[in-house]
Amino acid sequence: MAATQAMASTREAYGRTLLDLADKHPGIVVLGGDLNVSVFTHLWRDKYPERFFDFGPAEQNMVGVAAGLAASGKIPFVSTFAVFGVERPFDQLRVLVSQPHLNVKLVCTHAGILTGEDGMSAHGIEDLALACSLDGFHVVVPSDAEEASQAVQAAAEADGPFYIRLSRAATPVVHDQSYRFTLGRSETIKQGNDLTIISAGAMVAVSLDAADLLGQSGVIARVVNMHTLKPADEDAILAAARETGAIVTAEEHYVHGGLGSIVAQVLGQHHPTPLEMVALRGYTVSGPAEQLMVRSGLSADSIKSAALKALKRKQG
Amino acid sequence: MAATQAMASTREAYGRTLLDLADKHPGIVVLGGDLNVSVFTHLWRDKYPERFFDFGPAEQNMVGVAAGLAASGKIPFVSTFAVFGVERPFDQLRVLVSQPHLNVKLVCTHAGILTGEDGMSAHGIEDLALACSLDGFHVVVPSDAEEASQAVQAAAEADGPFYIRLSRAATPVVHDQSYRFTLGRSETIKQGNDLTIISAGAMVAVSLDAADLLGQSGVIARVVNMHTLKPADEDAILAAARETGAIVTAEEHYVHGGLGSIVAQVLGQHHPTPLEMVALRGYTVSGPAEQLMVRSGLSADSIKSAALKALKRKQG
Amino acid sequence: MLSSLQPALVREMTVPKTANGNSSTNLNGAWKAPGRVQELEAMARELRRDILQTIFTAGSGHPGGSLSELEILISLYFYALRHDPAQPSWPDRDRLVLSKGHASPGLYAVLARAGYIARDELATFRKLDSRLQGHAHPMTPGVEMNSGSLGMGLSFALGCALAARLDAKDYLVYAILGDGECDEGEVWEAAMSASHHKASNLIAIVDRNRIQNDRFTDEVMSLEPLPLKWRSFGWRVLEVDGHDLPSLLSTIDKARTRRTRPTVIIAHTVKGKGVTFMENNPAFHGRSPNQEEFEQAMKELA
Amino acid sequence: MLSSLQPALVREMTVPKTANGNSSTNLNGAWKAPGRVQELEAMARELRRDILQTIFTAGSGHPGGSLSELEILISLYFYALRHDPAQPSWPDRDRLVLSKGHASPGLYAVLARAGYIARDELATFRKLDSRLQGHAHPMTPGVEMNSGSLGMGLSFALGCALAARLDAKDYLVYAILGDGECDEGEVWEAAMSASHHKASNLIAIVDRNRIQNDRFTDEVMSLEPLPLKWRSFGWRVLEVDGHDLPSLLSTIDKARTRRTRPTVIIAHTVKGKGVTFMENNPAFHGRSPNQEEFEQAMKELA
Ligand SMILES: Cc1ncc(C[n+]2csc(CCOP(=O)(O)OP(=O)(O)O)c2C)c(N)n1
Ligand SMILES: Cc1ncc(C[n+]2csc(CCOP(=O)(O)OP(=O)(O)O)c2C)c(N)n1
Ligand SMILES: [Mg+2]
């Protein structure tokens, strides 16, 4: 990401947004797993202690309790790191939350390899494959702090289970406050008709950088911010296929089960189109986030090469 | 499935095959979670009690113990129902088995909606999305008892983690003993060039029935048994795309993260081709397996309609 | 006679609780009314027949654990619970969470008798489009939680119990767990956090029938000393014969009074209770009796 | 002087065990040799500096739990363990599983001193292409298990212990758990099954520093009575001051003898031990000291 860009923390935006929602939604109760400072729910814990419950590192129970609270009319926001909130208690999310379609909001931080130095086990690179396999779940991957804040508000207002995926690292600001997030409706954050880069989360900023690089070589790329992975914005994907004829997906996630899978399925079923996928091909190690991103091919350069490849295939 | 077809139990084939492997592979040890009669490892338990360990319904621990055994040179076969062996201990599979690439063989039965009357929570319809998100795992979905037996032998001989997915219900026999299973190399179980039906597991028999129906209307469908989902046989997928120009995937799994996703990604990245997906679109309820299959659109008729749709799109 | 235990009376038996949250202390001992225990015992005998009929008609299901939990369910639905079968989601209701959801036939038989569902509906168990799922699911009026994956019910029940605190409501939450189910670590996560969060309105009942899916608990996974385990996790522990109604009812009374922390009742039961060849027989954990076995069982329960 | 504790001696100190599986009884008390405890105490002081240097150089890491576990690790690697730093995967080695893998700097410092890795390598901690991962990973010589997700180590250790039985080997398996980690249900699944399967060659050590990630364990999730919990799960329980080397060493000796079931040592420790402003301070669970704090800490440990 261009060092010049303003950065902001999506997880801090989450913690602060929760405070704003407290009065409007008296049903909101926050559940934590001994990571409340890191996920910024300590702000809520200290301000609304009676509406906060800590369960320590015992995530299966935390999700189960959240289901019971939701079944009793509460709006539980459950927060920990992605690997501990999705990968660890998956069966509880499936049986107690997804199947009965309960109103549980799972907001996890430290997803993906941006978690950096903590290493392999801390890198949640399969959380989207898991969350998107839960029928009826809303899965949202905000691209920056502003979008994260609006997504959290949308989750509080909408009924049903949500998974919102946030990062550890501060990420580039790509939206100002005039931006309006609409659940399930993607944002065309940059116009273009030569090809389309579809991405989500922190990769949106990287995709915009890639679009700049492409622009320098005269290729005008469209960039779509597919912030909602489930339900995905099929219309935008198909419009991109029809209007630009070549698609690149860019995601900070394992190559299976994430954004690329979703886009590939939509294209194959409705409008077969050359597709290139920029995604993780395996596990990563400890290291600074930026270095890991480059090493793993989640860089503007690799998106650019993927785009040129897709363009070549489009031209046949 | 045609009532006339011979049926055989893939899980019984598993239990019996394990016994055959006991002497050849003294490192094999079997772990169970209080479902050993249902998964047919009670045969092993009663014959090799000292090489068997029961953990009761405590699947996270069972997988963790398996990892420790594998790290100590053993070949642990871990067996329970799919939802309890994949969905419940997913984080242990990720951190203790997949990331260190340990030699654990997870063989689960009662996957999918063929589990029938037990209902929603017992229907493992997202296990493939989860297993295929584990880098380095082999994921195998045998189409019948003979293939299940050979897949289990292959797992015992190959190094590294495996997930083998079996059914509760006896399923139609589509292979005789002359069949040779090759890990990672799919089987073209029926030739044809009008379109290709790619499926796995019990859906292979249903796909063959669909191919018969199509044949009656003069459409000659190829049927590919993609028994190994990870690593998938990309060559066969691309050959089918080139040679038949239309693809239908048929799977007993949720529409996200399974066979259809894999095929869609391969096609999009290498050879965009009209694709129709026959898969589950949501949770199922209690009921006889056959009724659930029809109700959920996992029938020869729905595959046939999907095929005709794909054919129409191919002809443009 | 038994009809005197239909919904109307159930409601009458469950007048509102005192605000201090020590629920229904005024009701304690109400079951001692002349003839009541005999009525409940007769009901148990009838419902055992309903359970077997339900499973036999379906052709599959879990008789063993349904028969062992029956007196517990009867004690709750026809005495202890504050509930209204006409309003299954009455916000002030006491909750009963069946964590061992495979034993749904026991619950369905009781829900039918209490008036949540029609008795005829039992014949639809496990059939397509029935509301009576193989494992208890909230689509059935009176069922609180989706079940089938063991170990989750106590967490869910704790959530309901904490909601009562947030809403300043005085309802109680009961959770029925299997003994084999206690192998699941989530049960101990829930136990630890329930005492940490002082959920004194949470009452767990362990159906201690000493058998799990395949074999006896001592063979699969030793649980003893089970009372000490719960005590060490901060719970008040009561033990009782889970089939002796007077003891069970008075133990539940005790559990509902002087509550300063969560309480667990370890109910010593017999798996397959009431049918000689099913009692203490692991084979009947999860299979339906065949025609001959069914007739024999119904004869025994006649 | 300290070099007398380098690999060569480590091997010499760990002669083969007797076949009956009661390991190294012949070695018990060997640590009482004149000057040995003083050597180990001096080593602890040095390694505390290495730990802080490692974390400060990396700019992130977990000092609190690395400092609290240090004497435990020293007692194992420089006395109790039968191991050979020159052959990290020697099949007969005793295993040490660090379940609280975030405290890897403590382990790395000890592995470096024992000769598994070069001391210089500590400077690569958390850097790209280092073998010293943020959370302990088997890519480091001497590390048995991939870690970072709490609650898994005791299960893994039990697997190693059962493998010893299958191979008729007499090695012991030690697992170091955090106290906050004991919130995870998998720990209790493992505890229950270890006693059920009579894994008498399994020794768990709980680093009872009374602090977890955010706050004190009493605030986040009460654990007491912790010894009773383990006892009720079938374990022999020993308690000790986890920083007093003589007590720790003799307690480990006790744990290694007369083993008929799994043993847990609850080591009462101080999180951040050795640095005044880190001691009992939750803030230093997971952050590196800044320049000023670092210099202050190194002065204290000079
Ligand atoms: C997580 C999970 N693992 C495994 C199973 C399979 N299973 C169904 S019933 C059962 C035995 C339960 O025994 P217990 O809790 O004692 O029930 P009861 O004896 O009351 O029928 C098992 C292991 C399950 N339902 N859930
Ligand atoms: C499953 C899981 N949940 C949450 C975390 C986040 N986490 C990292 S360290 C920690 C606190 C651990 O406390 P403790 O076990 O007492 O470790 P120590 O005090 O010895 O450092 C937590 C909750 C984790 N690593 N794994
Ligand atoms: Mg039982």
Ligand SMILES: [Mg+2]
């Ligand atoms: Mg601690």
